[in-house]
Amino acid sequence: MPTKIHKDFHGALSAGFQYLAEKYGQGDLEEYLELCAQNIYGRLAEEIKKDGLQALEKYWQEIFSLEEAKFRIKREQSEIKLIVAECPALVHIKQAGYPVYKDFCAQCRIINSVIARMTGLESTVKSDQTRARCTQTFKTK
Amino acid sequence: MISCTEFILAYNELFKFLDRKYGRNAVVDFWLYISDNFLTNLDRLVSEKGIKGMAEYWTHTLTEEKADYTMTVGKNSFEIRMKQCPSVGLMNKKGVVKYPFYCDHCDVLYRRIIEKHGFRYEINYEDREKGVCSLKVTRNG
Numbered sequence A: 001m002p003t004k005i006h007k008d009f010h011g012a013l014s015a016g017f018q019y020l021a022e023k024y025g026q027g028d029l030e031e032y033l034e035l036c037a038q039n040i041y042g043r044l045a046e047e048i049k050k051d052g053l054q055a056l057e058k059y060w061q062e063i064f065s066l067e068e069a070k071f072r073i074k075r076e077q078s079e080i081k082l083i084v085a086e087c088p089a090l091v092h093i094k095q096a097g098y099p100v101y102k103d104f105c106a107q108c109r110i111i112n113s114v115i116a117r118m119t120g121l122e123s124t125v126k127s128d129q130t131r132a133r134c135t136q137t138f139k140t141k
Numbered sequence B: 001m002i003s004c005t006e007f008i009l010a011y012n013e014l015f016k017f018l019d020r021k022y023g024r025n026a027v028v029d030f031w032l033y034i035s036d037n038f039l040t041n042l043d044r045l046v047s048e049k050g051i052k053g054m055a056e057y058w059t060h061t062l063t064e065e066k067a068d069y070t071m072t073v074g075k076n077s078f079e080i081r082m083k084q085c086p087s088v089g090l091m092n093k094k095g096v097v098k099y100p101f102y103c104d105h106c107d108v109l110y111r112r113i114i115e116k117h118g119f120r121y122e123i124n125y126e127d128r129e130k131g132v133c134s135l136k137v138t139r140n141g
Helices: A008-024 A027-040 A043-049 A054-064 A088-096 A106-119 B004-022 B024-037 B039-050 B053-066 B086-094 B102-115
Strands: A071-076 A079-086 A121-130 A133-140 B068-073 B079-085 B118-128 B130-141
Touching: A008 A027, A008 A088, A008 A106, A008 B004, A008 B024, A027 A043, A027 A106, A027 B004, A043 A054, A043 A106, A043 A133, A054 A071, A054 A079, A054 B004, A079 B053, A106 A121, A106 A133, B004 B086, B024 B102, B039 B053, B039 B102, B053 B068, B053 B079, B053 B130, B079 B086, B102 B118
Parallel strands: none
Antiparallel strands: A071 A079, A079 A133, A121 A133, B068 B079, B079 B130, B118 B130
């Protein structure tokens, strides 16, 4: 039985993104997400530097399982891919009837790029927000 | 994706970001926006069910957040005694720098909704560092 989590937080985050972008501009939203990456995911970056891509696999497995996402992870020696068939955040926001910020997926693009910068990796995120799908990749340079 | 389990950390960063760039009033403005635009479920529950609606809302959120609290629901009053706030607990556990006025969001966000429906709202922060507080609502008149 999965642990119950408070998924409405995804909606609150979407509202926060919308507020920042509309009141202060896209630049502020990006600056804020960069700060989030540095201050929240610093420990993950350290673990990736120490243990390599398996640290990222462990993190994704834990988080996306907890969120009951439809996803799979493909890890090779110098590359790891997270294939999200149904983003739990977007699905919950839509089901709950909260507004979805038009570039909600910016969080993954920006946070992953900062993690990549901190760890010396390369990252790409290809997302289809309307269908709640994405593929996130990290690979060694 | 910023997971639900990381949301509190992200919101804390947003409060700090807004305060640093635009001042404390900008943080309060954001809380007012969230109260008016996101907490529409609490507004609806209190409007339709009064104190029972409050109990329904906070039972749902605090259970999912795994808070350590007691709730007392009377005919004309409603009280929550928070023994350990899950948000403060998480930030302490993660060792992040807390926004100094973090706890104030519970006053700004909820007072506005509760008082609109004919209730008096009091919140007492007993220990902001440990996340101990109490919230008391009483019916006016």
